[in-house]
Amino acid sequence: MRALQFSEYGPADLLRVAEVAEPHAGAGQVRVAVRASGVTPGDTYLRSGMFGDRLPLPHVPGVDAAGVVDEVGAGVTGVSAGDEVFGMVDIARLGGANAEFAVLAAWAPKPATLSWEQAGGAAANAETATRALDLLGVRDGTTLLIAGAAGGVGSVAIQLATARGAKVIGTAGPATQDFVGSLGATPVVYGEGQVDRVGAVDAVLHCAGDVPDLITIAGSPDRVVTIADMSGEHGIRLTHTAGGPGADPQALHGLAVAAELAERGAFTVPLAGVFPLDRGADAHRLSETGHAHGKIVLT
Incomplete structure (x- = not known):
């Protein structure tokens, strides 16, 4: 099968489409075309060697x-060959989806x-956003600030938090205020003066931006969860699922929640860019700008 791959660590130029062996569904898994x-x-980050x-x-x-779905592994029920699904690979593999066939360890009906x-870009951001919202205890009546609200996770987190009954404020650049507002958040321009513009909140999800400002807004570092600050300098909670110390369990229930909301017209996946597989390097370059408004997808 054709798959995007890299054979050494470094810049996006190292990505190539190659013929590789097809994966097959193991116990508890499904394979999809x-x-x-x-x-x-x-x-x-992985490709760069970070x-x-x-x-x-x-x-x-x-x-x-x-x-x-074209293969169903042992012990799997509720899904059959021919079903349309979206989902995630086994997190321990740290990849494998950018190919003609992929083995999913978690999924929901498309x-x-x-x-x-x-749908191809829904699962990872839905899982990440759900995990962060759960850690922050976001529920009906919570006032939540999402810093970097126009990005892939931020744009999904707005919708999932709003569905829980939270009031959401989203910081973003001047050019994306209408975009953030269209997803259900109150948009605020990030940068100097944002502490006064935002006011007090109950919790903060940090996807991008200045961390000290966010701690001031939240009132305490323990009310801030980040998916972006890996420095450990500010005392806020970094959530990740990549293994090792501090890894969190995946919030896979977020996939079914997103699917149900989408069926009701209350959830979408804003797309920042769609590229054919052989332009995977361009997709990675767009991601590395840090200014992709929504999800980047390969077809």
Whole structure:
């Protein structure tokens, strides 16, 4: 099968489409013929070598995908060959979705309201956003600030938090205020003076931006959860599922929640860019700008 891969660590130029062996569904898994798959910042971090040489090379990136089930592993019930699903690979593999076939360890039915491209980029951001919202205890009546609300996780977190009954404020650049507002948040321009513009909140999800300001807004570092600050300098909670000390369990229930909301027309996946598989390097470059408004997807 054709798959995007890199054989050494470094810049996006190292990504190539190659013929690789097909994976097969093991116990508790399904294989899908991929229609679309996502690109996450984590993919670019791994490819660049930011996390060291932890992968056997060559490596196929991508953690989420949507497609048509064509293999069902032992012990799997409730899904059959021919079903349309979206989901995630086994997190221990740290990739494998950017290919013609992918093995999913968690999935939900693809909502008819989402295109293949939207569904292909839904799972990882829905899981990440749900995990962060759970850690923050976001519920009906919570006032939540999402810093970096126009990005892939931020744009999904707005919708999931609003569905819980939270009041959401989203910081973003001047050009994306209308975009953030269209998803259900009160948009606020980030940067100097944002502490006064935002006011007091109950909790903060940090996807981008100045951390000290966010601690001031929240009133305490223990009311801030980050998916982006890996420095450990500010005493806020970094949530990740990549293994090792401090790793959190995946919030896989977020996939079913997102699917149900989408069927009701209350959830979508904004797309920052859609690229064919052989332009995977361009997709990674867009992700690395830090200014992708929504999810980046490969088809």
